[in-house]
Amino acid sequence: MKAGPLSRAELLLARVRSPPAHELVPQRRPEPRGALKTAAAAVLGPASFAIRQLRDAFGGPGALDGRTTRTIAVVKLDHLGDVVMFTPVFRALRRWAPAARITAYVRSANADVVGRLPTVDEVETADVPWIRPEPGSAENLRACLALARRLRDRRFDLAVDLRYHNRLDSLLLSRCGARFRLGFDAGGFGFGVTHAAPWPRAGTHEAERQAAALRRFGIPVEDLHPEFPLGKADRAAAAKRLGAVRRFAAFHVGTGNAIKRWMPERFAWVGRELARRARLPVAVLAGPGEEALGDPIVRALPKASCLDLRGRLGVFELAAVLERAALFVGNDGGPGHLAAAVGTPAVIVFSGTNEAAEWAPAGAKVRVLEHRVPCKPCASTTCPFDQACLRGVTVDEVLRAALETLGGG
Numbered sequence: 001m002k003a004g005p006l007s008r009a010e011l012l013l014a015r016v017r018s019p020p021a022h023e024l025v026p027q028r029r030p031e032p033r034g035a036l037k038t039a040a041a042a043v044l045g046p047a048s049f050a051i052r053q054l055r056d057a058f059g060g061p062g063a064l065d066g067r068t069t070r071t072i073a074v075v076k077l078d079h080l081g082d083v084v085m086f087t088p089v090f091r092a093l094r095r096w097a098p099a100a101r102i103t104a105y106v107r108s109a110n111a112d113v114v115g116r117l118p119t120v121d122e123v124e125t126a127d128v129p130w131i132r133p134e135p136g137s138a139e140n141l142r143a144c145l146a147l148a149r150r151l152r153d154r155r156f157d158l159a160v161d162l163r164y165h166n167r168l169d170s171l172l173l174s175r176c177g178a179r180f181r182l183g184f185d186a187g188g189f190g191f192g193v194t195h196a197a198p199w200p201r202a203g204t205h206e207a208e209r210q211a212a213a214l215r216r217f218g219i220p221v222e223d224l225h226p227e228f229p230l231g232k233a234d235r236a237a238a239a240k241r242l243g244a245v246r247r248f249a250a251f252h253v254g255t256g257n258a259i260k261r262w263m264p265e266r267f268a269w270v271g272r273e274l275a276r277r278a279r280l281p282v283a284v285l286a287g288p289g290e291e292a293l294g295d296p297i298v299r300a301l302p303k304a305s306c307l308d309l310r311g312r313l314g315v316f317e318l319a320a321v322l323e324r325a326a327l328f329v330g331n332d333g334g335p336g337h338l339a340a341a342v343g344t345p346a347v348i349v350f351s352g353t354n355e356a357a358e359w360a361p362a363g364a365k366v367r368v369l370e371h372r373v374p375c376k377p378c379a380s381t382t383c384p385f386d387q388a389c390l391r392g393v394t395v396d397e398v399l400r401a402a403l404e405t406l407g408g409g
Contacts, residue, residue: 061194064158064180064217066097073151073178075105075161075169076114077128079256080315080334083110084226084341085207085362087117089162092214092221094119103154105147107131113315116229124150130166144168145175152177159183162210164200182217203355207362226362228319228341238320245307248281249274249402250325250344251297254290255333259383261293262331262349262390262398268296269395270329274402275305283321285335286310327406329398337361347401352376352389367401369393 072093076086083106093102101121104114108125115123126147130140151159152175159178163169167187174181174192182195190196197213204212211221242248253267271282282301284294291310298308313321319338322328328339328346332354339346340361350356350370354377360368371392375385 061180064182064195064219066100066219069097069100069157071154071156071158072097072100072102073105073154073156073159073176074102074120075126075151075159075163075172076110077105077107077126077131077169078110078163079107079131080110080113081337081361082206083113084228084334084337086162086210087119087227087341088207088221088224089160089210089214090114090117090119091223091227092211092219093160095222096219097158100157103156105151113229116231117227118229126150128168130168140168144172148172148175148177155179162197162213182213184213203357205358205360205362209358224362226337226341228338230316230320230323230342234316234320235323237317238324241309241312241317241321242283242307242324245281245283247326248283248307248324249278249327249329249406250283250285250322250339251294252285252328252330252333252335253293253297254286255331255335257333257353257381259381259387260332260351260353260390262351262393264293264296266395266398267329268300270399270402271297272300273395273399274329275301278403278406280326280406281305281307283307283309283325285313285318285321285330327402329402332356332360336366340366345405347398347405349390349393349398351387353378353380365405367405369397369401 074090074093076083102119103122103124104120105124105126106114108127111123111125114120128143128147156178158180159173159176161169161173161183164184164186167189170184170186170190170193173183174190180195181193183193183197184190184199185193185196195217197216200209207224211224214221251267251271253261253264255261274280275282282297282305284297284306286294288311294310298306309321318335319342322339322344323342325344328336328344330336330348332348332350336346336348340363343365345365346361346367348360348366348368350360350368352373352375356368356370360366371389373389373392376389
């Protein structure tokens with residue numbers, strides 16, 4: 001039966017009815033700014049620019065020279081995936097100044113990883129609060145100045161901090177007391193940065209942004225591939241965990257930010273079909289506190305096709321297990337970056353929090369699936385739209401990508 005024209009009442013209802021959630025553009029409220037923040041931004045921005053102009057007028061800070069640089073402080077206060085993407089910077093600094101002592105300032109959770117890098121001589125831990133969501137401004141400032149004093153006591157020749165997401169990183173550089181300070185001027189707080197890199201371009205991968213900042217001041221970056229330090233003991237421990245299993249897919253369902261997680265039930269469907277069609281066992285992985293997210297996968301898989309390793313692996317053993325996998329399937333997070341760094345083909349379901357072109361794991365064997373929504377990128381830890389960005393990535397897409405990746409397609 002052919003439908004007739006809509007009545008006036010139906011037309012009116014259609015106008016006022018809310019559109020689907022994924023079609024809504026969120027009205028994000030600007031963060032409230034206190035009088036102190038507003039005044040600081042108004043004063044420091046122009047002052048920072050004026051200081052750099054004055055410095056340049058008198059010959060500038062001078063060129064960086066790796067031959068005369070004896071001590072370098074590298075500040076990288078981020079999460080595991082960010083640290084993995086940063087490894088080309090450590091490598092470039094080592095090649096540029098082979099005789100320098102490189103000290104890395106990192107979060108305690110990443111200290112063991114960075115400590116194993118052959119390009120780093122010393123590791124100092126700094127668990128600053130501004131990496132956490134919504135810390136207090138006073139707490140942030142105190143922590144920033146305290147860390148700056150720690151660096152100032154060491155009197156480094158060069159300090160490098162390439163974060164630009166928080167103006168406190170620029171303030172840290174400005175106050176760290178190193179002879180040369182390379183980084184960005186965020187919000188005018190980089191008034192003391194001697195070598196201020198141009199603001200990173202949107203749409204460029206983070207590894208390339210970091211490389212561009214170094215190249216700007218004569219520090220060559222020869223390659224951008226990430227690396228992860230594995231030893232014989234790590235690989236032996238992974239082999240023991242895997243037992244007789246030789247070829248398998250690794251599924252990691254967790255990630256630090258909950259709104260980056262694709263639905264566990266969808267992982268379960270893909271895992272079951274992958275085991276059935278490719279005759280491939282599935283290793284189910286999850287970090288501490290995220291073990292329950294893997295329950296749907298474990299229930300969906302035949303017992304003979306499931307290797308449950310949730311919550312049992314440290315970061316080095318996890319990387320060694322991923323190195324042996326034929327395929328990694330997971331979310332945007334640290335494990336995906338580990339898989340890329342050890343050379344494992346990977347299928348990554350990317351949320352709307354960031355742009356995959358800028359933040360996805362780097363590697364020729366990495367395949368990213370993302371669904372565009374109007375609010376992408378939101379850079380948020382909460383979602384008012386029921387994760388429409390992730391729900392738009394279908395199980396058929398992920399399964400097809402996994403099978404094609406396994407088959408070399």
